[in-house]
Amino acid sequence: MTEELVSDHAFHVWLTIMVGGIGVWLVWWEVRNLLRLRGKSTADAGVRDQYFGYISGLVIAAIAIVGTLKYNHAF
Amino acid sequence: MSAAATADGTVVPPPRVVPKINPANAVTASRFLTLPPFVWAVHTGQHQWATLFILICGVLDKLDGLAAKIFDCRSQFGELFDAITDGICYGFALIIIAAYGWAPIIPCVVLVVLGGLNTAFRAVYIKRAGRSINYKSYAMERVVGYVAYMIGFATANMEVQFFYWVFVPVMVVVCAHDAKRMLLDPIPEGTK
Numbered sequence: 001m002t003e004e005l006v007s008d009h010a011f012h013v014w015l016t017i018m019v020g021g022i023g024v025w026l027v028w029w030e031v032r033n034l035l036r037l038r039g040k041s042t043a044d045a046g047v048r049d050q051y052f053g054y055i056s057g058l059v060i061a062a063i064a065i066v067g068t069l070k071y072n073h074a075f
Numbered sequence: 076m077s078a079a080a081t082a083d084g085t086v087v088p089p090p091r092v093v094p095k096i097n098p099a100n101a102v103t104a105s106r107f108l109t110l111p112p113f114v115w116a117v118h119t120g121q122h123q124w125a126t127l128f129i130l131i132c133g134v135l136d137k138l139d140g141l142a143a144k145i146f147d148c149r150s151q152f153g154e155l156f157d158a159i160t161d162g163i164c165y166g167f168a169l170i171i172i173a174a175y176g177w178a179p180i181i182p183c184v185v186l187v188v189l190g191g192l193n194t195a196f197r198a199v200y201i202k203r204a205g206r207s208i209n210y211k212s213y214a215m216e217r218v219v220g221y222v223a224y225m226i227g228f229a230t231a232n233m234e235v236q237f238f239y240w241v242f243v244p245v246m247v248v249v250c251a252h253d254a255k256r257m258l259l260d261p262i263p264e265g266t267k
Binding site for chain 2: 006022045046049050054056060063067
């Protein structure tokens with residue numbers, strides 16, 4: 001077990017799909033979560049924590065997408 | 076433990092006791108088994124194998140929840156054990172990749188220190204609550220997920236500098252938010 005598992009190109013494609021795909025999925029997931037919070041009062045600490053968590057998720061998703069674009073020399 | 080009767084005669088069943096050694100906790104504990112081969116892969120410079128082992132560690136993290144559901148063995152201890160295992164596995168992996176120069180040292184040190192502080196604050200939160208309880212943080216759940224990916228970015232050599240440095244301010248903000256909630260804010264009703 002001293003060789004790599006797949007070719008560099010296949011590994012590059014897999015990483016792009018894995019990281020970029022999860023980034024895009026996470027945007028959809030967090031937007032859906034945020035929409036579900038509509039109408040709930042932010043006076044509740046639990047709701048505030050949810051808002052904070054979902055927005056953190058969106059930031060992380062943005063990092064994943066930008067990083068994947070950078071990895072593929074988009075800029 | 077037998078059932079207890081209340082003043083109005085209602086029989087209250089005893090709380091269900093989940094043994095600490097159960098299938099879900101076994102899956103959680105098995106994550107530690109991925110660390111020796113991970114170290115071996117990093118030591119021998121095999122990026123894809125190292126990525127595979129950290130990926131297995133991450134998949135097992137998802138499977139323990141599934142095992143708890145299937146075998147009906149969810150417990151407060153299990154949640155806490157899962158959170159601690161996350162910290163140990165990912166913290167250890169971060170130290171290894173930083174030590175071998177696969178990731179920038181300063182962000183790794185910041186992450187490990189903040190992760191350690193967060194674990195210490197969890198202990199304080201448990202003390203404040205008066206029983207074994209896992210502090211629930213939506214933001215930290217996402218951060219831990221990302222940290223697992225960060226180890227993968229380093230082992231796969233994927234935009235390592237970008238992914239590590241950009242994440243530091245996010246981690247600082249989330250840790251500060253959670254520290255305030257665990258140390259200062261009142262503990263929500265029903266968890267005390």
